[in-house]
Amino acid sequence: MGQGRRMKRKQGMPDALSEEHFANLKRRAGLPVEPPVEKASLSNKKRKTAKGAAVAKKPEPAPKKASAKKSNGKAKKLPVQEQDSDDEEMGDEFDLDQLEDDGSSDEDVSSGGKKKNIWSDDENDSDDAEEDDSVFDSDDQEEGGKKGKFVFSDDEDESDAEEKLTAANIAGLSRRLDKKLAEDKAITETEMQESAMQTNIDGPKIFGEEDDDEDDELTDKSKSLLAPDLQLLRQRITDTIRVLDDFANLAEEGRSRAEYTAQLLKDICAYYGYSPYLAEKLFNLFTPREAFAFFEANEMPRPVVIRTNTLRTHRRDLAQALINRGVTLEPVGKWSKVGLQIFEANVPLGATPEYLAGHYIIQAAASFLPVMALSPQPNERVLDMASAPGGKTTYCSAMMNNTGIVFANDPNKERAKGLIGNVARLGVRNVIVCSYDGREFPRVMGGFDRVLLDAPCSGTGVISKDPSVKTNKDEKDFISLPHMQKQLLLSAIDSVNHASETGGFLVYSTCSVTVEENESVVAYALSRRPNVKLVDAGIPFGKEGFTSYMGKKFHPSLKLTRRFYPHAHNIDGFYVAKFQKIGPTPPNAIGAAGKKNGNAAASGDEEVIDKTPITTDEDTEMEDKSTKKKSKGKTGTEKSDFSAFDEEEDVKYMEKAKKNAMRRRGLDPKSLKKPKSQEKK
Numbered sequence: 001m002g003q004g005r006r007m008k009r010k011q012g013m014p015d016a017l018s019e020e021h022f023a024n025l026k027r028r029a030g031l032p033v034e035p036p037v038e039k040a041s042l043s044n045k046k047r048k049t050a051k052g053a054a055v056a057k058k059p060e061p062a063p064k065k066a067s068a069k070k071s072n073g074k075a076k077k078l079p080v081q082e083q084d085s086d087d088e089e090m091g092d093e094f095d096l097d098q099l100e101d102d103g104s105s106d107e108d109v110s111s112g113g114k115k116k117n118i119w120s121d122d123e124n125d126s127d128d129a130e131e132d133d134s135v136f137d138s139d140d141q142e143e144g145g146k147k148g149k150f151v152f153s154d155d156e157d158e159s160d161a162e163e164k165l166t167a168a169n170i171a172g173l174s175r176r177l178d179k180k181l182a183e184d185k186a187i188t189e190t191e192m193q194e195s196a197m198q199t200n201i202d203g204p205k206i207f208g209e210e211d212d213d214e215d216d217e218l219t220d221k222s223k224s225l226l227a228p229d230l231q232l233l234r235q236r237i238t239d240t241i242r243v244l245d246d247f248a249n250l251a252e253e254g255r256s257r258a259e260y261t262a263q264l265l266k267d268i269c270a271y272y273g274y275s276p277y278l279a280e281k282l283f284n285l286f287t288p289r290e291a292f293a294f295f296e297a298n299e300m301p302r303p304v305v306i307r308t309n310t311l312r313t314h315r316r317d318l319a320q321a322l323i324n325r326g327v328t329l330e331p332v333g334k335w336s337k338v339g340l341q342i343f344e345a346n347v348p349l350g351a352t353p354e355y356l357a358g359h360y361i362i363q364a365a366a367s368f369l370p371v372m373a374l375s376p377q378p379n380e381r382v383l384d385m386a387s388a389p390g391g392k393t394t395y396c397s398a399m400m401n402n403t404g405i406v407f408a409n410d411p412n413k414e415r416a417k418g419l420i421g422n423v424a425r426l427g428v429r430n431v432i433v434c435s436y437d438g439r440e441f442p443r444v445m446g447g448f449d450r451v452l453l454d455a456p457c458s459g460t461g462v463i464s465k466d467p468s469v470k471t472n473k474d475e476k477d478f479i480s481l482p483h484m485q486k487q488l489l490l491s492a493i494d495s496v497n498h499a500s501e502t503g504g505f506l507v508y509s510t511c512s513v514t515v516e517e518n519e520s521v522v523a524y525a526l527s528r529r530p531n532v533k534l535v536d537a538g539i540p541f542g543k544e545g546f547t548s549y550m551g552k553k554f555h556p557s558l559k560l561t562r563r564f565y566p567h568a569h570n571i572d573g574f575y576v577a578k579f580q581k582i583g584p585t586p587p588n589a590i591g592a593a594g595k596k597n598g599n600a601a602a603s604g605d606e607e608v609i610d611k612t613p614i615t616t617d618e619d620t621e622m623e624d625k626s627t628k629k630k631s632k633g634k635t636g637t638e639k640s641d642f643s644a645f646d647e648e649e650d651v652k653y654m655e656k657a658k659k660n661a662m663r664r665r666g667l668d669p670k671s672l673k674k675p676k677s678q679e680k681k
């Protein structure tokens with residue numbers, strides 16, 4: 001419904017095709033840089049448009065009551081378009097630059113701390129899979145099947161890579177920039193026409209405005225007046241936001257903040273097509289101005305991004321191969337060594353020879369983040385508890401250089417097919433696929449060095465991909481989903497080996513922005529499992545998690561969690577929380593939230609099944625010494641006793657198997673040396 005055209009130009013990170021950025025890249029590539037003539041004239045035009053509208057337009061359109069009061073001379077005057085240059089450029093809308101910046105913008109990303117755990121690995125992924133109505137996955141992708149050449153990756157020289165890519169890509173990028181400028185120009189012209197048209201409309205009714213007497217008439221009129229109505233609706237939204245921004249000075253006398261807010265919500269529902277329930281829930285996350293930016297951004301597609309599969313190729317080689325096929329692309333941003341943002345592709349990205357050979361996976365940029373936060377290390381034992389279709393699993397494998405082991409679990413067998421396809425196509429060899437309800441997991445096995453729980457969620461962060469979320473999620477969903485998320489998170493915690501020598505970490509993520517599915521779930525887990533704490537997720541951008549929301553207070557450490565938004569970061573809405581497990585789950589953990597065990601059971605939640613070896617301090621010391629000796633040079637997982645193998649017992653079976661194998665080959669098994677254990681006996 002909503003157009004939000006200007007947002008196309010205004011979205012934040014990474015606006016790789018801004019003229020300045022592009023000129024810088026050209027300079028670095030040693031190419032001539034033309035002066036930004038077009039832009040200057042364009043921004044002049046924009047200014048003219050805004051001012052023109054300001055002069056021609058009636059000062060306060062829309063709300064019926066408002067105009068009535070104004071005619072009585074009671075209403076305070078709205079400051080129509082008399083703002084700073086940014087506002088002028090936005091005309092009747094807002095500049096995202098004005099939004100609160102918490103350190104999550106481009107600048108932060110490009111300059112942001114190169115955290116060791118993020119930058120130390122090269123990486124990759126894939127996703128896609130069948131639609132699942134109940135849960136959302138931020139990635140879209142297809143599957144291939146063919147195996148390609150196996151090439152271990154080295155770390156790239158980033159500075160070189162970007163320049164080479166840009167030089168190779170320059171024609172495509174130039175074309176793209178010209179197209180963008182032409183589009184901007186066209187939009188500006190349309191907006192000028194619209195502004196002019198708007199001023200000729202003498203107060204038609206707006207959808208959703210209460211006026212029972214004239215409802216029928218309005219319905220009839222609405223067909224012919226659709227476009228102007230939408231414009232007026234939009235105008236009223238932006239006007240109301242201005243009032244709410246400076247309520248003391250701009251509100252009409254006698255009209256409360258609540259009334260303005262109610263009107264605004266109604267208008268948002270009508271304009272963007274949200275259910276009132278969801279519109280309010282999302283609106284409450286932000287200031288009115290930022291909420292508007294969020295709703296607008298949901299009307300825009302996010303950039304198409306691919307992740308280089310570093311198990312098979314290097315990013316610069318992949319980029320070169322795709323550029324040769326006429327794809328226009330750029331590195332996704334300094335925060336990722338493996339992402340490429342695709343601007344134009346004349347070939348289907350899900351069917352190129354490189355795709356089929358597993359050199360990349362189409363994966364939303366946001367879904368890189370939980371894996372970067374998890375930072376799995378080579379040779380570890382990792383659990384991806386809700387893994388299909390495997391974008392994050394295969395990224396973990398790439399970060400681990402195909403060593404160690406990743407248990408990729410998903411109870412949805414249909415989705416698991418996509419996972420298996422991706423694992424095969426990308427040449428991943430360290431994954432075991434399993435299909436349990438994650439809540440059962442600690443009963444199945446535990447003792448993982450790291451666990452990823454990319455939980456099933458409502459998908460409020462990926463509305464641009466699936467607009468049906470606007471209307472198909474109701475109150476029940478925001479009770480049942482958090483309930484399941486809490487259960488899954490406790491299971492995930494209980495599956496981590498707190499004594500892991502290399503890890504002991506857990507990442508919880510969702511592609512939803514609601515507090516119920518994020519901070520509330522994390523806070524619940526903290527209260528039920530005092531043996532975990534939140535740690536810095538190590539992602540150099542994103543907004544801090546809420547420490548209070550609608551009267552609820554959360555633990556201050558919740559600010560270590562990260563929120564990502566389409567309007568602020570130009571990626572899907574996402575949430576990432578990283579935990580460290582610092583001890584075994586104490587048997588009385590369920591009561592830690594101040595509830596008795598009985599109550600916890602009644603809430604259907606929990607039974608502690610923590611397979612982490614529970615030892616006394618003394619035992620731990622002894623165990624550390626002996627395992628260190630025993631497994632010198634081996635992996636952390638091998639040191640863990642979670643598998644509880646009886647080695648003596650195993651020796652017998654191994655000998656038996658060897659003898660059988662020899663017999664099958666016609667050899668005399670007696671020639672085998674007796675195992676030490678038997679010799680002793």
Ligand SMILES: C[S@@+](CC[C@H](N)C(=O)[O-])C[C@H]1O[C@@H](n2cnc3c(N)ncnc32)[C@H](O)[C@@H]1O
Pocket residue numbers: 126127128132135136137138139367385386387388389390391392393409410411412415436437438439454455456457488
């Ligand atoms: C957001 S998607 C996971 C996307 C995946 N991590 C990726 O990157 O490709 C959530 C997944 O949770 C799975 N799921 C739903 N209920 C579950 C449960 N009880 N235990 C484990 N997984 C579950 C769904 O089948 C779905 O595949």
